[in-house]
Amino acid sequence: MPEPMYWRIAQDLRQAIESGRLRPGEQLPTELDLRTEYAASRNTIRDAIKWLASRALVETRPGQGTFVVDRLDIFVTTLSADTETGLGGGEGIAALAEVKANGREPSSATPRVEIQPAAGNNAEWLDVETGTLILSRHQPRYIDGKPWSLQTSFYPMDLVSKGAQRLLVAEDIPEGTVNYLHDILGMEQIGYSDNILVRPPNEDEAKFFKLPDDGRISVVVINRTAYSGVPEAPEPFRVTVSVFPADRNQFVMNSGFVPNKLTKPVMVSAAEKSG
């Protein structure tokens, strides 16, 4: 008996799920049933279920039972710039257009606007001294009414003093801030740099995205620094931090010439081989 019992039970159930014997959405036998089926104690059964739950293969619902996870509706965001509009992927109109092109309905909540001292990453990316006041606009975004991403943009205050007053207003800027800043200040976004990382969600994020509060589903964080000015000396004028739940989002980056087709999500089978 090299492997612990809870592990062998978990493998058996996993096999049942991956083979399709237990279908997505289907309920597993109750802990008590499994207890007799495998001749193990309830705690051991629970350990096996935890093994499956931590891998997002099943989910438990108090008072109801344990269920095979339903495959989520994956959404794909294009991060590279739109070849036609030149707009950055995932930004303003480009993002909305992509959502709509997939036959889904985007919406966003009223932004929360704050003025705060720059700190850490933001100060560095915006190339300002720590403590310099900057403007932040925080906005939850939805697809088909379901939480999709949490987005916070940071701007130097001098954009406001130069005339971009609408940045201060807690109202959506439907045409996108890139377009707005271009119209009002003549600023051109000449490029941007995305940093992509994965980490466990914090409490706010878990709550907003309705992620299980055990941290097993990570979030993908995209830190975008946008530049204006001249190509020889790009100057940062905006930092946008977007947070997406990792279990229902994929990202696409195109470079050079690629076929112009709608990007479908990649099917990820649990049995996938890489070794």
Add this chain to the structure above:
Amino acid sequence: MPEPMYWRIAQDLRQAIESGRLRPGEQLPTELDLRTEYAASRNTIRDAIKWLASRALVETRPGQGTFVVDRLDIFVTTLSADTETGLGGGEGIAALAEVKANGREPSSATPRVEIQPAAGNNAEWLDVETGTLILSRHQPRYIDGKPWSLQTSFYPMDLVSKGAQRLLVAEDIPEGTVNYLHDILGMEQIGYSDNILVRPPNEDEAKFFKLPDDGRISVVVINRTAYSGVPEAPEPFRVTVSVFPADRNQFVMNSGFVPNKLTKPVMVSAAEKSG
């Protein structure tokens, strides 16, 4: 008593970690010590520790104890094409150069070459019928001797019959296959499309990357389809699947004009706010 005891204990320990009272690498009190400290049973203490472990705040080592996780050495991979070589980010020489530019030593194991029927994603991306034989080259890659990524490339067999014999040989192609195919067949890589997703590791991956076998650390999968031919009708000639552990890798994508500086990893503080 609204919150369960294990949760309150976990929060207390989390606070100790985030405040710096417990430093990275430091050992937590043993389960027995915590048992008396919090006047709880050992199982309850273990539930609290599991809460922390599932969020990658601590790690347990059998026979030793529980330790605050040491911050990992984050490596940043640039996915966008090198503006000078035009080579795809993360590919062959470009990848090696990036690693070396960071003062680190890249290496890779001997590739495993196989001929197999195309299936699923690969068949679709390479635009061949399911079951068509394709060539796969699988290669583990290391940085400073530590496992960094698992990479598998798929090629249509006709590249071999047209003369790219070295693809069949289980030997590294140091100049990169893009350069090799260009030299031997005159093929030009005119673009590529990356699909990025996050999922739990499979068993092979967990073993290779030495990830905890409870699935709490995900892997980032980058599916790159590379195209050749003419811009009006790009044709796929290679699919590369790269798998990276999510806890020590970040990715950068540049678009347009951005400052030409070495990309540093983003510091991700556990106390990060987004809401």
Add this chain to the structure above:
DNA sequence: GCAAATTTGTTCGTATGTATT
């Protein structure tokens, strides 16, 4: 190299609480 001590891992049993139907 071995034995003892320490520490976490696994497994059982039991009781009570909370959410849902």
Add this chain to the structure above:
DNA sequence: CAATACATACGAACAAATTTG
């Protein structure tokens, strides 16, 4: 309200891994 199902919490024993003497 009652039944069902998962969640939390206690206690206990032995196994396995590691360090220490």
